[in-house]
Amino acid sequence: MILKLLASTLLLTLGSASAASLTVFAAASLTDAFAEIGRSFDAATGNTTTFQFAGSQALRTQLDNGARPDVYASANNAQFDPLVKSGLLSSGQPFLSNRLAVIAPRNNVKIQTLLDLSKPGVRLVIADKAVPVGDYTRRMISAIDKSGAYGKDFSGKFLKNVVSEEPNVRQVALKVQLGEADAAVVYSSDVTPALRPSVRVIALPTRFNQSASYPIGILKNSAHPEAAQAFVKFVLSAEGQAILKKWGFLKPPAQPATRISSVAVRAAIMGDDAMPTVRARK
């Protein structure tokens, strides 16, 4: 009996020795999707994957200061490329793209159109400028400014209404969910099933929207390079992409290798639907 137990324990230990425990740093917007990808990946490979979700810029600071996960997935290249340059990451690849969404509390009628965002007395919450989504948000308002569609100095009035600059996109979404902000700018993928009942999505014309491309890469001194490689492969696989799509993300921007389908990809990303979130999921 005891021998049997010992033998099975030994087997278990040996079995788990070959499976790696993988650490993945990922942008806050990936929280739900990567948690699900992690479960599928672990079930398929026997690895144990743990995640740390935060603003990409916070994760980059940690990487710069000695944090050593195996994989890093950032919400923009600005927080990714310098790590490749400094030799911490082997070069990455885009694995999904995302779009912006302007959201407002469902029961708050103050905000109906983009123009309302510039009206005095409106409380807006956006991400800090170092946060990828905060950077995209500022590009969005300057695109609106340039078009002149909403009058002079839209961005000035918009920024004057900002009451908080949050450290990651999920904190931005939270403030709308709690009804504390009149509107916020997040990714369309942040309008998750958990958030949807409490928010409305304000129409954002495609020409003002920004395409966010997310790169993923492996740390050069990862202790489990093979498992890390397998994780990245899984994210890029049909199964991984299906999970990402389910959570409202779009396919990565066209790559040279997938040139044939680039028209289709571009159509998927640049679609003229004003609210990709609503369309992406039923």
Added chain:
Amino acid sequence: MPALPLALSVLLVLFLVLPLLALLLRGLNAQFLPTLLGPVVLDALQVSLLTTSCTMILTVLLGTPVAWLLARHDFAGKTALDTLLDLPIVLPPVVAGVGLLLAFGRNGLLGAPLELAGISVAFSPAAVVLAQLFVAAPFYLRTAKAGFMAVDRDVEDAARTDGADRWTVFRYITWPLAFAFLLEGLVLTWARALGEFGATILFAGSLQGKTRTITLAIYSALESDLAPALVLSAVMVVVAFTVLVVVRRLGSAHTSR
């Protein structure tokens, strides 16, 4: 001195001192003054000084009567109230922030009446003050209560027999005798308010020049431009050291009496 305890002590002292030294070394560099005078740092210092000052005034105005009542009067449920007032010291600040949002936020318990009155608390400097008051005032309450309890009741009674009314006794006897305690409590409260992070970022948000206090500024600067973060961190080390020296002085003041 025995070798093993000495070696272990050196280890701990080094461990505690080394990070502080690193902060000072990195923070107090040639860029210190220009960075200190930059808008990011100046705004953060201004917000922190303004909000902690308001918190101090509210703490003294509201905390002193409570501490005095708790020290001088017995009533039903006093022990329960005493424990309740200590709770924020043990509560994680982020929980305090959620509580404040659910109480004073737009959709909170008092949200609707406050909105009707045209008062919007969340994301304002007032929210920073409320967050600080919630997490820090209990430190003042504790020390002030101990101070009032330490005052010799016979001295007060003597004054009263000489015809002094209640306020005069408090003003000229109780307050001066408990003063060192009150001041120590206030310094501790100020330090705690200055370092507040979790409740503030949740309830007041983070906006430069308005609600972004020193700790929030350090957090946000760490993610883009390291220089202000290092300068502010060095400033905090110096401030913390000064606070402790003051508190120790005050501590010895009320024991030597």
